[in-house]
Amino acid sequence: MAALKYSRQREAIKEFLMKRKDHPTADVIYLGLLDKFPNLSLGTVYRNLTLLSDTGEINRLRLGDGVDHFDGNTMPHYHFICEKCGRIMDMEVEGLDSFFDSTNSHFHGKIKGHVTYFYGECPDCLKDSCS
Numbered sequence: 349m350a351a352l353k354y355s356r357q358r359e360a361i362k363e364f365l366m367k368r369k370d371h372p373t374a375d376v377i378y379l380g381l382l383d384k385f386p387n388l389s390l391g392t393v394y395r396n397l398t399l400l401s402d403t404g405e406i407n408r409l410r411l412g413d414g415v416d417h418f419d420g421n422t423m424p425h426y427h428f429i430c431e432k433c434g435r436i437m438d439m440e441v442e443g444l445d446s447f448f449d450s451t452n453s454h455f456h457g458k459i460k461g462h463v464t465y466f467y468g469e470c471p472d473c474l475k476d477s478c479s
Contacts, residue, residue: 357388360381361381361400365406365420367420371409371418373416373418374390374394374416397418404422405422406420407420411427411436411465413434421438426440427465427466428467428470429466429467431469432469435470
């Protein structure tokens, strides 16, 4: 594959995602970059998000809500989705990472990635329902 031509908009999209932990949609990214790029189109955002996710520079999350969410953190990690408010949070989960260890005695293949989502009520919604 030929090297990609540099794009200020693509770099801005990537930087926007690296600074966020809320796993925004393309619409949120588009609105967040309009001040810096007034001529930016939603189509340009979608094309660049597809390119960045296809090249592994960002992660595309398909959470079953009909909208793609994007994550600048490409390290293997897990997500929690609040069924009440829709918030998407990164989760630290111990034990599951052993599957990526080459010394794993339970699985002798090579795992390249995973999709694991946990769901329920986030701490904020849980606190509100207890009040």
